[in-house]
Amino acid sequence: MSVERRGAVVIGGGISGLAAGFHLTRAGVAVTLCTDGWLMCGVALTDEYWLAHTALGVTREEMNRMILNGFASAFLAWPEKQALIAGVRDELEGAA
Secondary structure, rough: OOOOOOOEEOOOOOOHHHHHHHHHHHOOOEEEEEOOHHHHOOHHHHHHHHHHHHHHHOOOOHHHHHHHHHHHOOOOOOHHHHHHHHHHHHHHHOOO
């Protein structure tokens, strides 16, 4: 039996996009949060995560899951992707 993995990518959208992304996360959908480059809109991805935390009550665990989903969606060879995810997971655990 195969397991279907549902996923979504949220690109921008301000507080509405963030809210949609985190509601999907809480519903079990693998969500990746993206934003325009800082030079395009003056908003960094860290600003989006901070807004999600302060305005929406998103937990550290939920944010970590979305961060790891982003790296898991990277267009990299499997061994390189696994090494990247392991390094990011170590960094996230060290920051807790």
